[in-house]
Amino acid sequence: xxxxxxxxxxxxxxxxxxxxxxxxxxxxxxxxxxxxxxxxxxxxxxxxxxxxxxxxxxxxxxxxxxxxxxxxxxxxxxxxxxxxxxxxxxxxxxxxxxxxxxxxxxxxxxxxxxxxxxxxxxxxxxxxxxxxxxxxxxxxxxxxxxxxxxxxxxxxxxxxxxxxxxxxxxxxxxxxxxxxxxxxxxxxxxxxxxxxxxxxxxxxxxxxxxxxxxxxxxxxxxxxxxxxxxxxxxxxxxxxxxxxxxxxxxxxxxxxxxxxxxxxxxxxxxxxxxxxxxxxxxxxxxxxxxxxxxxxxxxxxxxxxxxxxxxxxxxxxxxxxxxxxxxxxxxxxxxxxxxxxxxxxxxxxxxxxxxxxxxxxxxxxxxxxxxxxxxxxxxxxxxxxxxxxxxxxxxxxxxxxxxxxxxxxxxxxxxxxxxxxxxxxxxxxxxxxxxxxxxxxxxxxxxxxxxxxxxxxxxxxxxxxxxxxxxxxxxxxxxxxxxxxxxxxxxxxxxxxxxxxxxxxxxxxxxxxxxxxxxxxxxxxxxxxxxxxxxxxxxxxxxxxxxxxxxxxxxxxxxxxxxxxxxxxxxxxxxxxxxxxxxxxxxxxxxxxxxxxxxxxxxxxxxxxxxxxxxxxxxxxxxxxxxxxxxxxxxxxxxxxxxxxxxxxxxxxxxxxxxxxxxxxxxxxxxxxxxxxxxxxxxxxxxxxxxxxxxxxxxxxxxxxxxxxxxxxxxxxxxxxxxxxxxxxxxxxxxxxxxxxxxxxxxxxxxxxxxxxxxx
Ligand code: BGC
Numbered sequence: 001x002x003x004x005x006x007x008x009x010x011x012x013x014x015x016x017x018x019x020x021x022x023x024x025x026x027x028x029x030x031x032x033x034x035x036x037x038x039x040x041x042x043x044x045x046x047x048x049x050x051x052x053x054x055x056x057x058x059x060x061x062x063x064x065x066x067x068x069x070x071x072x073x074x075x076x077x078x079x080x081x082x083x084x085x086x087x088x089x090x091x092x093x094x095x096x097x098x099x100x101x102x103x104x105x106x107x108x109x110x111x112x113x114x115x116x117x118x119x120x121x122x123x124x125x126x127x128x129x130x131x132x133x134x135x136x137x138x139x140x141x142x143x144x145x146x147x148x149x150x151x152x153x154x155x156x157x158x159x160x161x162x163x164x165x166x167x168x169x170x171x172x173x174x175x176x177x178x179x180x181x182x183x184x185x186x187x188x189x190x191x192x193x194x195x196x197x198x199x200x201x202x203x204x205x206x207x208x209x210x211x212x213x214x215x216x217x218x219x220x221x222x223x224x225x226x227x228x229x230x231x232x233x234x235x236x237x238x239x240x241x242x243x244x245x246x247x248x249x250x251x252x253x254x255x256x257x258x259x260x261x262x263x264x265x266x267x268x269x270x271x272x273x274x275x276x277x278x279x280x281x282x283x284x285x286x287x288x289x290x291x292x293x294x295x296x297x298x299x300x301x302x303x304x305x306x307x308x309x310x311x312x313x314x315x316x317x318x319x320x321x322x323x324x325x326x327x328x329x330x331x332x333x334x335x336x337x338x339x340x341x342x343x344x345x346x347x348x349x350x351x352x353x354x355x356x357x358x359x360x361x362x363x364x365x366x367x368x369x370x371x372x373x374x375x376x377x378x379x380x381x382x383x384x385x386x387x388x389x390x391x392x393x394x395x396x397x398x399x400x401x402x403x404x405x406x407x408x409x410x411x412x413x414x415x416x417x418x419x420x421x422x423x424x425x426x427x428x429x430x431x432x433x434x435x436x437x438x439x440x441x442x443x444x445x446x447x448x449x450x451x452x453x454x455x456x457x458x459x460x461x462x463x464x465x466x467x468x469x470x471x472x473x474x475x476x477x478x479x480x481x482x483x484x485x486x487x488x489x490x491x492x493x494x495x496x497x498x499x500x501x502x503x504x505x506x507x508x509x510x511x512x513x514x515x516x517x518x519x520x521x522x523x524x525x526x527x528x529x530x531x532x533x534x535x536x537x538x539x540x541x542x543x544x545x546x547x548x549x550x551x552x553x554x555x556x557x558x559x560x561x562x563x564x565x566x567x568x569x570x571x572x573x574x575x576x577x578x579x580x581x582x583x584x585x586x587x588x589x590x591x592x593x594x595x596x597x598x599x600x601x602x603x604x605x606x607x608x609x610x611x612x613x614x615x616x617x618x619x620x621x622x623x624x625x626x627x628x629x630x631x632x633x634x635x636x637x638x639x640x641x642x643x644x645x646x647x648x649x650x651x652x653x654x655x656x657x658x659x660x661x662x663x664x665x666x667x668x669x670x671x672x673x674x675x676x677x678x679x680x681x682x683x684x685x686x687x688x689x690x691x692x693x694x695x696x697x698x699x700x701x702x703x704x705x706x707x708x709x710x711x712x713x714x715x716x717x718x719x720x721x722x723x724x725x726x727x728x729x730x731x732x733x734x735x736x737x738x739x740x741x742x743x744x745x746x747x748x749x750x751x752x753x754x755x756x757x758x759x760x
Pocket of ligand 1: 112156209288289517
């Protein structure tokens with residue numbers, strides 16, 4: 001029974017009680033803040049300048065050390081380690097820090113827990129394709145539990161860089177092209193990693209990266225320069241960072257590249273004016289890998305001493321990997337290039353982060369936690385659910401999918417990627433294990449048992465080139481280079497296998513190493529001879545399903561026109577094989593939607609759904625002489641085995657006040673025999689602003705389940721605050737005003753339309 005139904009006195013009592021709770025929570029918060037302040041100040045008053053600078057250094061396990069690691073700890077020359085992940089080693093180093101140093105300051109161990117720690121979840125771009133922030137939050141919470149179990153309390157995630165250019169390899173690490181979806185996914189990840197209390201043993205610090213606009217690198221080339229207008233910066237690239245900051249993210253990472261002419265790791269405008277002054281961020285900023293010595297490479301710093309001074313003065317508190325702070329900051333202070341106050345501010349932020357995690361009370365990896373937590377059944381189940389909710393069904397002519405197990409005698413599974421552990425996990429799976437990972441071939445075999453004859457052929461072998469990862473356990477097995485004769489034989493064998501079976505599942509796409517850092521591509525086509533094999537396979541006349549493994553949009557125009565069923569599984573992670581098998585055979589129903597536009601040609605890149613228009617607003621297709629500019633698949637697109645329509649758009653009001661909310665209601669109808677999910681997406685367009693306004697922008701969404709044959713209504717709130725935009729004319733944030741178009745539907749091509757007016 002609600003408070004209102006129990007009567008006014010009960011209601012009053014409830015309100016009073018909540019007020020008391022709020023006030024006492026605020027008092028507790030401020031008294032614990034004060035306690036932290038006292039503790040850290042007390043500690044800092046005992047520290048020498050050298051000890052302070054030691055805290056500002058992070059050592060990476062694989063980087064060449066100045067002195068042996070344990071000596072760095074003993075001599076208080078390190079505040080944090082990166083990549084150390086054996087709990088025994090973590091505790092050994094921690095004991096040295098706590099027991100054998102003058103000030104007993106614990107270390108903090110960091111790691112790139114990007115999409116899972118040991119249990120690998122689908123890649124972040126895939127998690128965004130779930131359009132389900134709750135899923136994103138719980139996936140990152142599971143990741144945090146595993147990491148914390150081995151003593152890692154700091155992750156270098158979430159990566160919240162908006163990416164509009166599919167050539168950029170790191171597009172797979174983020175939430176795609178859209179600032180609104182990006183904001184929701186950014187804050188969900190922060191909540192997932194950090195929980196509600198950082199000192200809880202399964203919370204880890206989030207590190208929001210890479211500040212800022214790294215996704216806009218020229219030509220999609222990794223580390224290249226970024227030149228973005230204030231309009232793009234404020235309206236497109238910064239919002240997810242700001243959302244993560246507002247969600248309480250404890251740390252940020254400065255980016256590698258030149259940002260509008262200044263290296264991001266030496267840019268006071270980004271790190272101080274925006275992050276600290278405008279947004280009020282009080283946490284710690286870490287550099288990216290060697291970005292401080294690289295200030296010289298940018299033609300910015302004269303030498304290492306200059307680089308150290310520029311970075312710390314801009315606001316970088318801790319140096320990752322290199323030793324420029326350690327070797328130069330004391331001299332910089334003595335020379336008056338860096339003030340002691342600046343050093344103190346940085347050290348305070350570092351010690352506060354350790355304090356908040358509870359490391360001064362309990363710095364050790366918990367006994368037995370790793371055995372309990374790593375790849376536990378609960379972890380596996382969560383990863384499998386996530387992989388099922390992130391897959392996007394791109395095509396399903398004649399309802400070929402789901403396959404009906406009972407009517408099959410044989411199935412051909414074709415493609416080297418179908419049985420590759422590394423390519424099931426995807427890039428940034430540094431602590432993932434091959435042995436834990438279920439490939440698609442294994443998943444299909446496990447599902448079908450002996451009832452169906454499963455035949456495998458590798459087909460096209462992709463050239464792994466110089467693929468190598470510093471963690472040897474993750475390095476993919478290099479196939480010996482095949483001769484043309486061997487290639488032809490493998491090709492023919494694949495076709496033969498297809499011909500002998502009732503149906504074929506071709507698993508194709510990119511090697512995991514074609515995605516991620518330093519993995520930009522000049523082409524978005526299926527690499528190697530995969531498309532050739534696809535064409536020959538279709539010519540056999542057998543029913544054919546294409547499963548894609550990829551971390552970016554691919555120009556699969558031929559497949560989109562000829563292959564009846566296409567399921568994009570991204571890189572689905574440890575349980576990927578089981579999840580894909582569930583999806584193929586109907587034990588799961590795809591409901592993911594693309595978080596990024598799929599182009600027809602690499603020449604269209606960067607291609608995104610929310611530009612501003614100029615000429616020919618209704619005929620964008622004619623903008624290229626040699627091809628359509630329409631996307632192959634629009635942002636927000638994805639099918640389901642169910643048929644769920646969206647219609648009957650109605651707004652709760654025709655007018656919206658600044659600061660207010662109105663809501664859009666639609667009716668969903670599932671006319672199929674199968675329960676399924678639909679993502680209701682709400683887009684708006686402001687008809688006239690003080691600066692040009694995008695053709696449409698996502699401003700609300702909800703993923704819902706509709707049972708077979710059922711109808712349900714869904715109401716999406718639209719907040720006036722989400723209509724605010726940074727105006728290039730007035731150079732400030734403005735309320736939306738005037739007439740707005742609204743569309744609600746199942747992708748960015750939604751047509752159900754109405755309007756409202758925002759009136760200040
Ligand atoms: C990447 C970061 C990452 C760091 C540590 C850098 O090369 O840009 O995203 O967190 O390495 O692995």
